[in-house]
Each structure stands twice: as C-alpha cells, then as structure tokens.
Amino acid sequence: MDLIVRNARLASTPEALPVDIGVQSGRVVALEPNLPTNAPEYNAGGNLVCAGFVETHIHLDKSCIIDRCPPETDRQANAVPRVAAVKHTFSIEDVYDRARRTLEKCLKHGATRMRTHLELDAGVELRSFEAIEQLRRDYAWAIDLEICVFPQEGLTNNRRADELLVAALKRGAKVIGAAPNYDPDHAGQINRIFALAREFGTDVDMHLDSGDSPEAMDIDLVCELTEKHGLGGHVAVGHGCKYSTMPPDVLKALARRIASAGVAVTVLPATDLFMMGRDQVHSVRRGVADVNLLAEHGVNCSISTNNVLNPFTPLGDCSLLRMANLQANVCQISHAHRLRECFAMLTERSAKLMNLSDYGIRVGNPADIVVIEATTPEQAVAEITPPLAVFKRGVRTVTRPPAELHRP
Numbered sequence: 001m002d003l004i005v006r007n008a009r010l011a012s013t014p015e016a017l018p019v020d021i022g023v024q025s026g027r028v029v030a031l032e033p034n035l036p037t038n039a040p041e042y043n044a045g046g047n048l049v050c051a052g053f054v055e056t057h058i059h060l061d062k063s064c065i066i067d068r069c070p071p072e073t074d075r076q077a078n079a080v081p082r083v084a085a086v087k088h089t090f091s092i093e094d095v096y097d098r099a100r101r102t103l104e105k106c107l108k109h110g111a112t113r114m115r116t117h118l119e120l121d122a123g124v125e126l127r128s129f130e131a132i133e134q135l136r137r138d139y140a141w142a143i144d145l146e147i148c149v150f151p152q153e154g155l156t157n158n159r160r161a162d163e164l165l166v167a168a169l170k171r172g173a174k175v176i177g178a179a180p181n182y183d184p185d186h187a188g189q190i191n192r193i194f195a196l197a198r199e200f201g202t203d204v205d206m207h208l209d210s211g212d213s214p215e216a217m218d219i220d221l222v223c224e225l226t227e228k229h230g231l232g233g234h235v236a237v238g239h240g241c242k243y244s245t246m247p248p249d250v251l252k253a254l255a256r257r258i259a260s261a262g263v264a265v266t267v268l269p270a271t272d273l274f275m276m277g278r279d280q281v282h283s284v285r286r287g288v289a290d291v292n293l294l295a296e297h298g299v300n301c302s303i304s305t306n307n308v309l310n311p312f313t314p315l316g317d318c319s320l321l322r323m324a325n326l327q328a329n330v331c332q333i334s335h336a337h338r339l340r341e342c343f344a345m346l347t348e349r350s351a352k353l354m355n356l357s358d359y360g361i362r363v364g365n366p367a368d369i370v371v372i373e374a375t376t377p378e379q380a381v382a383e384i385t386p387p388l389a390v391f392k393r394g395v396r397t398v399t400r401p402p403a404e405l406h407r408p
C-alpha cells in the first residue's frame, strides 16, 4: 500500500469504532481496524473522516469583484446589472486569477469535488469558460471541477448567449443551467435549456424560484419537463427562496411533487439571506428554503456557497461547513439527526445530486479523504470544526494544524 490513514471515524457511521483506510494507486483498497503494513501513515486520531465536501453550486468566474463594482443604492441590490457593468474587465487572466484565489480557499476548507456555474453572454464571450477550463486542468491534483454553463442575462432575448451555450457544450461543458428570472419569457428559457440538455446529453442545474412571494413559480414546469424527458435524477434547481414563503402543508405537497419528479434542490443560504426581503426595511424575511423539510419529504438536497465577494454576496470564506451552520441557524435546526442531515447535504447528498457514483470512503473508490476535528457530523456543523488534513486520490493536498494555546 501507498498510505494508511489510521483511526478514521467514518462520517457515514460515526458511532462505530474508528478504522484504518488503506490506499493504493489513489484508491481505497482496505477498510478495517489495525491494518498490518509498513506503508507511510497519517493518524486521524479518532477524528471524523469523510470523502470531502462537494460544492454543487458556486460561481468561481465572478468571485472577488466586489471592489470594482458600483456600490449598492438605497435598498436595491441590482446585482446582475452591477456585475454586467464590469464584465469588460473579465480577461482570461483576470478570471483565472480570481477563480484560483476562490478555489484555493475552497480546497483549504475541504472541498474535493465541485460544480461551478459559469455565465455566457456577449459581455464575456468564452473568456471565462477558457479561464475556468484551464483552472480545471491545473487543479485536477486537488479537485474534480465540473462546469455548468448558463445564461445570466437572458436567453430568449439574447441570441449571443444561446450561440455561446451551444459552443461551450460542443467544447465539453458537462452541465447546462438557467436563470429564467432574468428572461422576459421564463417558460421559453426553461424549454430551450431542456432541449439543449437533451441534444447534448447533459444534466440540468437551474437557478429557480428566487423571490419574495410564492406567486409565479417555475418549479412545476421544471418537474413536468423532467418527467416528460425521463431526466429524473439529472435535474437540480438552486435557491427556491419562494418555497420559504409557503405555509407548511402547501410546502410539503410541493416537496412530494419535486421528489416524485426526481428534481434535487440546492439551498444557497448566504446569497438568499443577502438578496431576499429587499422590499422590507424592518422585520426582513429570510427567504431561505428549509431543505431539511424538503429532504424529510423525499427531495434530495444540497447546501452550497454560490457567490463570494461580489454584488450577490459581498461576504464569504468558502467554508461549506459554515454554510451548513448558517443554514441550520436560519432555519432553526436543532436536533442532532437534522444537523447530521445538513452534513450529508455537503457530502453524500451533494454527490448524489451531481451523480458522482465513485464518491464516498468505500473500497474501490478514489481515496479522497478529509479529516475533520470532530467526532460526529452534527458536531462539525454546530461548531464549524476545521478540516485538519485533505487527501485527493491518496495524496496529501492540504494540512491545517489545529490552533494551539500558549499558556503562561
């Protein structure tokens, strides 16, 4: 063997005794206590171990631009036009440099797999795509990065965006997304995106149902098209802020509908908290979908970062554990089993959303191993305990020594 990670408390079975993880040629080859071998060792010391955090929804291409965007005025976020106003500054080198800084923070917080949502329109042409493609290749030693291309500034009214989506799909973009809120014809955009997904055989991951009231939701059409095209398990939607404005019984019925269609839901608590309720000046509504409730009614869900240091979210440290903690805080999640579910929404459930069949610490899978300074998933979420070490395919990529007190 090439490596043994000893005394690993598996996040999937934290009550069981810690085991040793044997690694050879980048894969897990043994999972048992007291593995006899003389391979190099890392002692996890009984800490929690998982296969890494799975970021299903982040925007690397427009991260770290808040210092160049025009400031907010009044209570209006106007995030899309404020980003559009600086897109001419997005050279390939500029996008690469900002995305690299954000990606490296994600790595240090334990991400091993990622889907980045990348916008295409005349403002950026394929410059962001080329930069992120290069980044994907350059950082393959640390993370599996998947690109989801989408039109942020309209599609049915934006012919160039449509041409660029087709061009990026031909060049190998793995997933197609949407943002119908910024299109005069929501249904037209959603139909076109499903048609492209069918043509290119990609999964779908849309920005959907962001807003302050339950009116005019797009989820019914998405469920309908998912069923019509037999794409259950291959469609996800992000945000769902409108679901947080529905009474529980109505929401439970919607959850069952979403679950039966096989559509997954990603909540983006930082952006949703920052962007929603802009019509109010006090008692501001939260606008964050309760993904625990959705999951309890059969929906696969993930919790993700979305935007970092831009007009959609001018804050952020790229820690997914902090996102789960924020989600639990906002949606008033207290029971241990529900906090554990929030952890699954950064790991197993996120991997399922992305159809990553080789995720998880199991014999035969890639040896992606993240050691977290906790003994249960619920503790990791409640206390935002840091990752101590990260291995990608059996090779150490991150070390974060625990903080030390220097007593007098």
Ligand SMILES: [Zn+2]
Residues within 6 Å of the ligand: 057, 058, 059, 117, 207, 238, 306, 307
């Ligand atoms: Zn997004």
